[in-house]
Amino acid sequence: MSFIKGLKCRECGREYPKEPLHVCEFCFGPLEVDYDYQGIQRVLSREVIAQRPFTMWRYRELLPLDEEPMVGLRVGGTPLIKADRLAKALGAAELYIKNDAVNFPTLSFKDRVVAVALSKAKEFGFEVVACASTGNLANSVAALAATNGLRSYVFIPADLEQGKVLGTLIYGTQLIGIKGSYDEVNRLCSEIAGKYGWAFVNINIRPYYAEGSKTFGFETAEQLGWRLPRHIVVPMAGGSLITKIWKAFQELQKVGLIEKSECRIHGAQATGCAPITTAFKEGADLIKPVKPQTIAKSLAIGNPADGFYALKTIRESGGWAEDISDEEIIEAMKLLAETEGIFTETAGGVTVGVAQKLLEKGAIPKEESIVISITGNGLKTQEAILGKVGAAQVINAKLNEFEALVREK
Ligand SMILES: *Cc1c(COP(=O)(O)O)cnc(C)c1O
Ligand SMILES: [Zn+2]
Numbered sequence: 001m002s003f004i005k006g007l008k009c010r011e012c013g014r015e016y017p018k019e020p021l022h023v024c025e026f027c028f029g030p031l032e033v034d035y036d037y038q039g040i041q042r043v044l045s046r047e048v049i050a051q052r053p054f055t056m057w058r059y060r061e062l063l064p065l066d067e068e069p070m071v072g073l074r075v076g077g078t079p080l081i082k083a084d085r086l087a088k089a090l091g092a093a094e095l096y097i098k099n100d101a102v103n104f105p106t107l108s109f110k111d112r113v114v115a116v117a118l119s120k121a122k123e124f125g126f127e128v129v130a131c132a133s134t135g136n137l138a139n140s141v142a143a144l145a146a147t148n149g150l151r152s153y154v155f156i157p158a159d160l161e162q163g164k165v166l167g168t169l170i171y172g173t174q175l176i177g178i179k180g181s182y183d184e185v186n187r188l189c190s191e192i193a194g195k196y197g198w199a200f201v202n203i204n205i206r207p208y209y210a211e212g213s214k215t216f217g218f219e220t221a222e223q224l225g226w227r228l229p230r231h232i233v234v235p236m237a238g239g240s241l242i243t244k245i246w247k248a249f250q251e252l253q254k255v256g257l258i259e260k261s262e263c264r265i266h267g268a269q270a271t272g273c274a275p276i277t278t279a280f281k282e283g284a285d286l287i288k289p290v291k292p293q294t295i296a297k298s299l300a301i302g303n304p305a306d307g308f309y310a311l312k313t314i315r316e317s318g319g320w321a322e323d324i325s326d327e328e329i330i331e332a333m334k335l336l337a338e339t340e341g342i343f344t345e346t347a348g349g350v351t352v353g354v355a356q357k358l359l360e361k362g363a364i365p366k367e368e369s370i371v372i373s374i375t376g377n378g379l380k381t382q383e384a385i386l387g388k389v390g391a392a393q394v395i396n397a398k399l400n401e402f403e404a405l406v407r408e409k
């Protein structure tokens with residue numbers, strides 16, 4: 001049973017049918033999926049959800065499919081851990097990590113959006129799926145397309161980390177490396193999407209795709225015992241995830257799954273690509289595109305498609321936006337690994353480091369509950385820490401050499 005009414009323009013409110021559309025013909029505003037929330041409230045309860053498998057699909061009434069999901073049936077259901085050792089290091093009282101570094105199958109939160117996008121693409125009858133990616137989306141589209149016999153074309157900046165490149169090629173996709181930044185990749189893909197009848201997950205079926213991000217928020221609230229944290233720190237690339245976590249929290253209140261409550265949503269970027277946090281700090285409404293230069297390549301979008309709405313989300317929720325340097329990103333990756341045993345990619349370094357900065361300056365009060373979003377896995381961005389974490393001490397397989405080495409310490 002489906003509860004999607006159709007698509008609706010975020011700007012002028014015009015309604016559109018459930019089709020592969022993404023911009024309003026009248027005002028060029030982005031289209032968003034519109035649901036029958038009263039209908040959902042009638043069928044969806046905490047008890048109903050609790051009986052379902054712990055995957056992202058346990059909230060399926062709040063996802064934009066008309067049929068049963070066909071792709072990525074085991075995506076989601078990642079751990080929310082109470083991070084006491086990291087909390088102590090940061091001087092926070094109640095800190096949690098939502099850990100999508102172990103999301104199945106490709107170890108980033110992108111599996112959530114791709115599971116929805118490819119299921120929807122199959123409903124629409126597409127045979128070829130495609131994406132413009134900063135890396136994790138590439139892995140996820142290639143893997144999930146492979147499991148469903150869909151042909152895939154994946155477009156990336158040619159200079160991505162090897163883990164992301166190999167972690168795409170292994171699935172037998174058509175991988176196209178563009179000499180240029182993500183923003184140039186995206187511009188080319190918009191032209192291709194208009195010309196070829198392919199489902200570009202983050203272009204022509206973006207309204208459906210983006211809804212998958214909400215499950216990160218749904219799970220977080222459920223894992224906290226059906227409540228919101230007072231703060232959540234979210235990484236921003238195109239600015240979609242942060243707006244959808246906010247939407248998820250609103251929807252849970254709208255359908256009566258949680259009490260009315262407030263959560264401040266804080267946006268995190270790398271200083272080398274910080275168009276959204278810069279606009280926030282300057283009090284601007286418009287985002288000035290930048291040329292990215294940072295090790296946080298998964299967040300390196302200089303002209304963020306949802307930047308305007310990301311800013312709005314942060315401001316309406318009473319949150320902050322902050323950015324940190326590449327050195328700080330590496331320090332934060334190490335801190336998370338050494339305190340909680342979680343090896344995150346550079347994007348996770350960004351959220352941990354920004355949380356630290358917001359705590360230090362008092363933007364997040366130390367005694368209030370905080371969730372830090374970890375969205376990707378460190379094994380994919382090894383270049384970033386090469387030479388920054390020491391090296392193995394190499395000896396011959398002789399006890400005396402080992403003992404000499406231990407004595408030196
Ligand atoms: C894509 C991505 C994000 C953020 O994506 P948005 O474009 O802002 O939705 C965050 N973290 C990682 C690891 C990503 O790959
Ligand atoms: Zn419109």
